[in-house]
Amino acid sequence: MGPSLGSVLSIATLLFKAAYGYDQNDETLYLANFANITSQSHSFVDDNNVPPGLVTNCVDQGKLSAPLVDVTIATSTTSSQVQALCGVETHCIIPQGVKVIMDSDLNVGALTLLDGGELEWKDSPEGGATSHYLCAGYIISSGSASTFHVDLTSEPDSTGFIYIKNNGAKPAAVDMMGERVLGTYNGGNMIVKGREKARTWTLLSEPLGVGESSMKVIHDVSQMGWKVGDRIGVAPTEHGSAGKASTFIISAITNSFTIELSHPNSNDKPYGSAFINGQSSSPPVLKAAEVVNLSRNILITGDDFEHIPCDPSITSSSETSSVGCKCSATRTKCTVGLHTIHHSHPSPSPGTMQISNTKVEKCGQRGIEGKYCLHFHKSGDCPQCVFEKNAVEFGHHRGITVHGTHRSTVTHNVGEKFTFIIIYILTSCLAFFSLDYLVCLQRINTQSGTSAGQTITLKTVTRCIMNSRSM
16 A cells, blocks of 8 residues: 555645745644754854863853852953953943953853943954953843943954853843843943955856856955855855755865865756846846855854743733743744844933944744844934844844834845844834845745744745845
8 A cells, every 4th residue: 555645745744844934833843843954054153163161161051050149340350350250150240430351261140231331352452363252141231331342353363252151041121132132221332343354245257066166256255355264155046046055165265266165066956157138228137146255253152042931921912022932822932042132222322233244143032022133123213233244144033133223234244044034124114224235045944933924934035135225
């Protein structure tokens, strides 16, 4: 006897879900296949390309056994001195008038810059490359003039790692902050600037054939700021956004426009580059695969995603809640990674969040409202709010979200392997918002867990380039 009709239909359903995604009623199937879903994603920290001390002291250290103890730093000092006062069971508070200079690694339970406190993390004034990490269950800049400032732009080999631990620490009485957060509140400021890349993406100038290990692009590789060891991705060019993206390591740059790859193209189809006829009397246009650079010298990362049970005590009128994981007819668990947020309301000051030339990974929280990889949240008129030239990868839920933050700028960001959508604009009227040149290589089809349930069954988007002004 052959397979039953029921088993054939079940196999067909699984194949359909793999191609088109899981809808709101597929939680059991989604959770059962989570390991396979996320196996398609890449995490820099899981490759052990980080300082050994970070892996030993910060990664997967488990939940706190007791509430954090508040320790307030009394005078301006260095991170090496702070580490002597604050430990992994400490909520370290940097208050008004106190500045901490990062001169070493720092591992604490949680970190708050409060009402004017400052943390400054820059390249060494004496010159030379530095590599430090900062680990905490959450990091918040709260209150006007509080500033979390990372600037690793001057030394070519300096690196910085911001690691958000899954230790259970949670800021008090601020629902939008939630767990595993890197963010601002009540006028706080957060500036994270990595080494400048002149371009974050380019186009193939010639097709990349199956089995080939040399790639030709239309821009000068060195002038873009790309270098040997960088991880790059190439987008598929099949009809209807079908096909798979591939990633490589740059093993050599043989001339201005040629990249030697770490391994041959193992995709079953080539990545295209060809001129096609334009409309009417228009000149021919180049239809080519996008090539994005996914490496940055500052990495925002954290512990693996965790499936947490829903909380029956959470009530709200919508499908989801910012308080936590709300139970619903289709949700018994939420999937939680780190998230970033600029949550500084316009009055008295919107503060700022500027994240540029930085990589964010293992981010987003499925099923919990307002917890995304990069997020401007209701900050009113904020021309100083900028997400620029970042790489966002292994993101869950929504990648980059702009909500009620006018005159903000989101430009030249790239993304790869998202488990929902790369960009989400949430407001009825967003004044003079600038969105430019967003390249998304591939989205993985999974369950959204968002209150916007109608959008989660869309077919995979393997490429999206957006260039809009004054939206």
